[in-house]
Amino acid sequence: MASLISREWYTIAIFGMVVVASILPIGGAPGEVFSVATNLAIALLFFLHGARLSRDVVIAGMIHWRLHLFVLVTTFVVFPILGLIVLAVPNLMTPALATGILFLCVLPSTVQSSIAFTSIAEGNVPAAICSASASNILGMFLTPLLVGLLFHTQGSGGFSLGALEGILLQLLAPFILGQVLQPYLGRWLGRHKTLTQVVDRGSILMVVYGAFSEAVIEGLWHKLSAQDLVAVVVIDIVLLVVVLCFTFYVSGWFGFNRADRITITFCGSKKSLASGAPMANVIFAGQDVGSIVLPLMIFHQIQLMACAVLARRFASSAKAPAAPETAKSV
Numbered sequence: 001m002a003s004l005i006s007r008e009w010y011t012i013a014i015f016g017m018v019v020v021a022s023i024l025p026i027g028g029a030p031g032e033v034f035s036v037a038t039n040l041a042i043a044l045l046f047f048l049h050g051a052r053l054s055r056d057v058v059i060a061g062m063i064h065w066r067l068h069l070f071v072l073v074t075t076f077v078v079f080p081i082l083g084l085i086v087l088a089v090p091n092l093m094t095p096a097l098a099t100g101i102l103f104l105c106v107l108p109s110t111v112q113s114s115i116a117f118t119s120i121a122e123g124n125v126p127a128a129i130c131s132a133s134a135s136n137i138l139g140m141f142l143t144p145l146l147v148g149l150l151f152h153t154q155g156s157g158g159f160s161l162g163a164l165e166g167i168l169l170q171l172l173a174p175f176i177l178g179q180v181l182q183p184y185l186g187r188w189l190g191r192h193k194t195l196t197q198v199v200d201r202g203s204i205l206m207v208v209y210g211a212f213s214e215a216v217i218e219g220l221w222h223k224l225s226a227q228d229l230v231a232v233v234v235i236d237i238v239l240l241v242v243v244l245c246f247t248f249y250v251s252g253w254f255g256f257n258r259a260d261r262i263t264i265t266f267c268g269s270k271k272s273l274a275s276g277a278p279m280a281n282v283i284f285a286g287q288d289v290g291s292i293v294l295p296l297m298i299f300h301q302i303q304l305m306a307c308a309v310l311a312r313r314f315a316s317s318a319k320a321p322a323a324p325e326t327a328k329s330v
């Protein structure tokens with residue numbers, strides 16, 4: 001039992017954050033302080049990534065256009081098609097929840113958790129930074145466009161300068177600063193990998209607790225019946241499993257190596273609550289925004305917990321000895 005806890009402590013901690021947030025959600029002034037602390041932790045994470053990665057590796061990640069195209073197609077083409085298939089099933093859920101499922105499918109990928117999980121799993125971190133950031137920025141245009149095409153909705157979410165500023169200041173600026181200081185800090189960080197690992201895992205735990213706290217405060221457990229909840233959870237799980245399998249196995253068929261497949265898997269399977277919630281308030285103004293956003297809120301928690309397990313498995317398999325044939329296939 002002790003060895004199991006020792007191996008799976010991170011997964012247990014993820015579930016623990018959900019339980020704690022359900023019982024003791026943080027909000028109000030303490031929630032604002034915690035949000036600032038979380039943002040600082042994420043900024044530190046990107047700084048450490050920038051300081052640890054060599055310039056050649058970063059440039060290689062930026063020009064990996066096949067990987068970025070695969071992620072974007074998964075996010076803005078494959079996901080919406082799956083959403084339309086779900087909506088084709090009659091009487092599956094209420095109209096507002098059905099709208100929420102399709103809205104979830106047209107959202108961009110997350111940035112922070114995609115990169116953190118890629119790092120934990122020992123994937124291609126520079127490519128993950130470029131791919132997840134590109135998805136989030138392009139999503140400011142593509143998500144309102146897809147909503148207009150698929151929902152015939154009046155109005156648009158438009159381009160959010162605030163969101164762009166957040167990406168530049170919180171993620172890109174620390175990474176660039178780390179790159180500037182990489183010649184001075186790179187070797188030291190290479191000898192102290194535990195520091196980056198602690199920041200990786202710690203930032204994810206903070207994101208989970210903060211996001212779930214906000215969902216609980218917004219009345220997550222009071223907005224829908226047990227039947228509705230089961231339907232949304234099952235659909236969210238099926239969507240995630242299908243996309244995880246698609247990204248990992250199809251990317252293998254296209255000849256991507258193991259590190260790139262891990263990056264594609266984590267960047268292509270995520271949906272951003274941070275982008276989705278404010279977009280929903282604008283695009284669906286005057287409608288039942290709470291119910292529309294609910295599938296995204298639940299999907300967000302499921303993806304964090306599921307990808308935490310996957311990242312742990314990928315990291316373990318990377319350290320385990322493998323036969324040459326197995327290594328080639330992955």
